[in-house]
Amino acid sequence: MQTIQLPSYKSQSPEVADRFRRLKERQVILETVGLGKVFVTGNGEITVLDDICFKAYRREFLSVIGPSGCGKSTLIRILSGLESASAGQVLLDDKPVDSPGSERGMVFQGYTLFPWLTVKKNVMFGLEVAGKGRTEAEAEALQWIDMVGLEQFANHYPSQLSGGMQQRVAIARALANRPRVLLMDEPFGALDAQTRARMQSYLLQIWRNVDITIIFITHDLDEAVYLSDRILVLSAHPGQVQEMIEVPVPQPRSPKQHLSPEFLATKAHIEELIHPQRESEDVLPIIRLTQVGDEVL
């Protein structure tokens, strides 16, 4: 069998290397310091997250990936303030945060639009809570709805929209608050493959046009490599930082890059990190229900 010889995922072209150098000179928006989470259950304590340290720079797209049960969702819930950490701190602009706030927008995996509000009113929600007048809030909301390309649907209810459209509204609703960081917890996980690809391209367009730092949880390798500047790879039981990968694929991204050597090299490396080959475990016991001699191989 012939396989393609891939370069090392660490080899960056001069442009990409330069980009990462400039990225790290930017302001740190969000930082975690020794973040840990322990759940106390009837059977004792379970350490879900242990000593998580990373920095997210301004306008960076940072993905978090890891095997199931590595505490990705717990991590983002702590970042958003919906859950409290057992150890360590979350710093937003160098100030510790420990409760939910509008400066950290969040897009959830499930559909969390308010079903009793129209698209426009959903996007206006945060603005009105922040005390903006109705006219001002409405004008701003319509701008954000335009930005996600749903201006014809401003007066529709969420139940009248497809899953992808609902998530676009959820993004608009979170961005309308002008948060410092946008936290996304597997936002496209429930969508079908085509819609998900379209949503990824929408998200990249929005990210380019808005001054926003994105922290994106996913379990999809392609998604992580395609979207991110850097990828934080977690290990499971307990969730620890395994590696912070700088994606060597040049920006701006396009779907064609899915087959570029750098893309495949990065993907292969992460694959190895989170699903180490254990062939003995992948073989099922032999229980034959077919006739001997009737082989498919």
Next chain:
Amino acid sequence: MSSWFTIQKELSGRRGAALILLSFLLPLGIWSLVSYVPFIWHPMVEITGEGGSPYMEKGQRVKRELFAQENQRLAQEGAELMTGTRANPVYLPPPHRVLTAVYTSFKSEPRRPDDPWLHESLAHSIRVVFYGFLLSSVIGVPLGILCGVFSCFSKLFEPFFEFFRYMPAPVFGALAVAVLGINDGPKVAIIFIGTFFQQVLVIANTTRQLPPSLLEAAQTLGARGGTLLRKVVLPAIAPNVFLDMRILLGWAWTYLIVAEVIGTSTGITWFINQQAKYRIYENVYAAILMIGVIGLATDMVLAWIGRNVFVWNGGRRNEFFKFLFELFYGSRHETFSFVQKRIAKHADDTTAQLQEPIP
């Protein structure tokens, strides 16, 4: 044939409608058969001529065996025989008599001058249910929501209410009369006791069904405390609370009949008992029917209101409700801008007229 019995599948519109109609026609048909076809039941004989019998009267209904015995006796004595037609007992009037009674019972003057007319009795019943249910809801709905939202309210109230609701409301009748006198006070109290405790528990439960993800989303948008309660919890649970209220109103009606015999008998129950005493059973049936119709009509009106208020589950507001929302929210509520659309249409028509070439 198989498609009439497919598990968990809606019947087609025509079949469904046919069955709905049948569900009412079937009991009516059985009732009509028993009433109009003599050989099905008709265990009595209504005497049309008393003949030579010394103690039978015209119009009296006697058992068929007794009628035959008496006629046999009269025949032996050589006296004139009685005549009669087969009839049902007086407590089972035929449908047409009940149907006319629905109208005539409103028109017939009460036997004693102080007694209320039927419409007064009905109004009295509706008033008692209304006040009982209103009082219960005014306290019960907010308390239920608080119990559903805050664990401390839930722990403080719900265990006792769980215990209390097992005591049937009517057992408090005597106490209610002792405390509140013999007028409408104890009746309202019985309906209150019957409804309130269930209401708090049911609404607390409905409130707890609120998906936590909606609350979390609102928190990440900056909402907290009272805002969260007002802008997320209340609108999110409103349609289900409305549904609960419709069901609870039905319960309130059930307690009415017990409540009305406490202290002095009043309202529709008094009317029914009175008519039974006079043996005018078609009026009894008519009154029972009216309770059913009032209950069903109220529920249908409430369902209609619900469909027009909670439109986000795929419903549509009709013009009347659009107008109401317009009044309530003013023209900034652009989504349902009924008036604005009318004005715009009018303006368009006028421009169109102006632009028409003059011949």
